[in-house]
Amino acid sequence: MTGPITAGVDGSQESLAALGWAAREAVRRGVALKVVHAWRSQPQEVLEAGIEGDADSQAEWVHSAVTEAVATVTARHPGLEVTTDVVEGEAVGALLAAASAADLLVLGSRGHGRIVGFLLGSVGQQVIAEATRPVVLVRAGDEASGEAAGREVVVGQQGDPEDSAAALRFAFETASARGATVRVVRAWTLPPVFAYSPGSLKLLDEAGGLEPYEKKALAAAVRPWRDRFPEVPVVEHVEMGSAGQVLLSVAGTAQLMVVGRRAHRTAVGARIGSVAHGVLHHADCPVAVVPHA
Template structure:
């Protein structure tokens, strides 16, 4: 069975933008669309009726725009975190509004949404309320952050290359680097920074080696390789204005205050104006 693109809907402007983004993505990738809403049986009974009616109405809007797209709806019993994670596992990608008032409340504040991002086994795309189809035109790129070696970024790069190919868009691969900590405050640090071309060339070679199999697999995708000194989050955000989609890897871990997704993903999710795909490790 073909896995769908799944989108959470709660009737807010943010979730409706997510629904329409997910519909366009499903059309691009020739996949079905599944629209879901989490509802606990302990809630008032007429709430389920309202939710089903809302899902039917939203699905009708999508079908009117994309008559050839297969659209299904599901009212899922359970809390929002568990329901959305389970729904994500049954699809290829989970799409959510970045600020919801219902099932996905608190994305940018890190409550339900952060748990979903941190624990989902599928990529999670966050879409803001103002997102429009026009933002995907005008030569805007797909931008992806790359760190580490081939195994560290395989899932992230795979998602980014597939997204760029589906859109016919250029792909910008960004690798940030920094001076080794041991040199940061050494007497020779300024001289080393002046001659940093040596270290930058090492990073450039490492990025080229990581990308080689992807370039062979996606020969029609125009790729720009950007190597820049600085923190990964800051470097990625410096090019965010040109992006129609930002793609970052997830470094999820648990702490005393709950699940965390990693500093780079956290920065991009909070500050990038475009939709952001957060990809779990393979």
């Protein structure tokens, strides 16, 4: 990772936690931090107390809030290079543009999947679903203590090795920067009878059964990343169950959860995917959603 890490802020506790997470990650990786705030002028009746109604006063308040947030970060990390970009306009476009120019976009998230501030309802999901770079969602109250030794970077792996290569790369890079263990999780379920074919039955027979087959598939997917990051301890975790349920079952030991999503659009538009959607709703730790082909 050589480009900046970008954090979206809006003054909420969730976004300030995201800013803190992004700053720590930028320091670990030795890259710059960019702070983005997207806003629109609002009529007085919808504003919070203490904010004046005219556009100039609102702009002054926004810039002041961003400056204050950045000052907190630079005080904690004196050597960190920080730039800001306050954009007046539509939130999705501003955040997607910010994501495209960064290696990583970090946003604040409320529990149970609701994203606050300039990310209202479907806006947050649209940013996650359409971003061409990884997006990390951070909950309010997230602290550096959550990244302590012994807490793992957990990543989901499914399909063939190339299907999860982007998520595995992100997980191993993050763990390497943190000195953490990577737990790679592959979930499996019994296929319906009609899904069996002579070819698949032969593969299963050669592997010794379904679970040994899944373990071999996971080992093959992880092998290139073990070789590339020999300093990173790895736990290969194969368990029967739905992918979302198995990932959430180990979330309690995670300092970060990494899941993939397909980057291409479907007939109904961009989608996050059921596994990523479930983890975003229920995991207490920060969650990275990594697009792949």
